[in-house]
Amino acid sequence: DGGITQSPKYLFRKEGQNVTLSCEQNLNHDAMYWYRQDPGQGLRLIYYSQIVNDFQKGDIAEGYSVSREKKESFPLTVTSAQKNPTAFYLCASIPAGGAFNEQFFGPGTRLTVL
């Protein structure tokens, strides 16, 4: 089955620790995105990557880092510099030359920082 996999579904970390969220897709999509979702707020773009080894900051990139070493993988690291990391994190992808009407979302990872 083609799709986007995010793991783990739930993640707990102590304050001050870095944590890496996994996003893998087997859709052969070129563009990948990370969003953050908080209660009562829409999705906010953290980082995105349109090709391997290249990525751009979104609207709320501070305290986050990403890498795109492989087309199918776009991990997100939540660093200790992120002041309020507890949130629901969503990964998404779009095929080459595609548009947002073709954007697929993963199932999300709920991160709780204790």
Added chain:
Amino acid sequence: QQQVKQSPQSLIVQKGGISIINCAYENTAFDYFPWYQQFPGKGPALLIAIRPDVSEKKEGRFTISFNKSAKQFSLHIMDSQPGDSATYFCAASISFQKLVFGTGTRLLVSP
């Protein structure tokens, strides 16, 4: 300018009724307006989308109404069913670049 304002925050509709969710925007450069449906613990899924050159788009029980002069668009869910209970997000983008999302509406359809 980049915001999309969505209302209401929550909505309760009886089974068989019409659910209406509204969104408004300021940036006239927006040219793509999708609606997403999200169930608890899941990622959003594209429900229906519209371009500003049409005033209405219908897919099954879901209809988008678009008012370009008022810079507003809305989602209508006809014959609402309990399975429609979810959070709905409107969004907007310019030339299919990054999406700006509304704050979401939690819809509950009572049996």
